[in-house]
Amino acid sequence: MTEPLLCLDKVSLSYGDIDVLHDISLDVMPGEFVSILGPSGAGKSTIFKLLTGAANADSGEIRFAGKPLLPTDRPFAFMPQRDALMPWRRIIDNTMLGLEVQGMPRKEARKRVAPLFEEFGLGGFEQHYPQALxxxxxxRAALLRTVVQEKPVLLLDEPFGALDALTRNQMQIWLEAMWLRHRWTIILITHDVREAVMLSDRIHLLSPRPARVEQTIAVPLPRARFSHSTARAEAATIETSILDFLLSPQINDQEGHLP
Amino acid sequence: MRGPMLRTHAFRALPALVAASCMLFAWEIYCRSSGISETTLPAPSQVLLQAWLNRDALWANTVPTLRATLLGFSLSLVLAFLLSMAIDFSTLMRRALFPIFIASQTLPLVAIAPLVVLWFGFGLLPKILLVALVTFFPMLVALAEGYAATENEVEDLLVSMGASRWKRFLLARLPSALPYFFAGLRISITYAVVAAIFAEYAGAAKGLGIYMLNAKNNFRPDLVLAAVLVSSLLTLLLFSATWAVQRLAAPWIDSGAGRRP
Structure with missing residues (x-):
């Protein structure tokens, strides 16, 4: 069996009196699509903050490729909730932001991102401002900005949460197709059970705050799932069992005990 | 596209033009029918005529005022940017300086202007300082609030990319503040000409302020009003220039959002 690419080992974090993460342990294999699924406010985004260096764990260890993660390591490309596109930058300049921050000259950075526009369905929109999209x-522009940084792991924080249902579905189908072609290692944060089941190889289920990993569920369904009728049918079964689990009294009891 | 757009703008300006014309017309009728003395209230036609006849003197006095306004405003811009950065980068600086800035805005100009002239003489310097004193604050506040209005997501994104505090300022906070800055700039610029004139009023060799003072002392309210007309036009001109600058420096503010002045 291969080594996990990323491993969180009993990571805890609290802000003042509030325990946000409690002994979080999870791992991610290379090329794997993993979801972190949990109720709103459970601290899902905080896990990404630990990885991107915006917060520090109180205890526990984060290992990347077998070695403890140092603050100077940045093996992650992060896509925040909503798209965080800068309204003052044209789309091409938005997508090259990560390269520019890394110190690449603007001209070269533009040259690097330009050929990817067609694949991301953004051909012809390079010079538009985000407001026009x-x-x-x-x-898709935000995801392009994420992948072009060529980091080993993509962190997607509820990327489709703000979209209408139909567009969200289209984006999920598109993301699966892109992943099948590129086999990025992806960690997806979501509270949408169906999204997690349709896209992931494995799902780490979080409890309400203080968040623990309640269960890790493998989703061994064939790809591409959206166009695969048996996959869709089985996904519905898994979705139901996860929902049952999330709505079960033992989980909700814990919520009842919160201060 | 250009023709219809111009027509739309003209159409929008129409009510304002009609209202202003009505007021001027009423003023003119009153002066002609009431027999009020020209040295008390001159008619608009008289003001315009005298403005035209005295155009050389008016122009000669407009130039120093415009110079003081522009130099003072430039100083104010530089100050606003530097100080806003100081308080954005350092909480200590914010705590130390912000109360002083607010206090500076409580000074009554009537009292302070003659003192500044007393300290710095009748030359250009006191005018520049007074214009800067009056105009830097709205821009400073606008910039400070603009920096603070930067989206958290954008900052988190830049942190995840490994951007330093300085890079985050340049790439996110400064551009985020631009719409706020232009709003502050437009407030400031309407004070600028008035501040320059006030400084001249307190003591100057040349300028619209001293021209107004002399005209008043010579019982020529028509010339006072002619100078007022020039100073208003000057302010309107500078105000319009801010839109042009915004369109050049930050074309994205208008685009797509559909906001119009």
């Missing part, structure tokens, strides 16, 4: 296109 639809919600789905903005998310």
């Amino acid at each position: 639809s919600g789905g296109m903005r998310q």
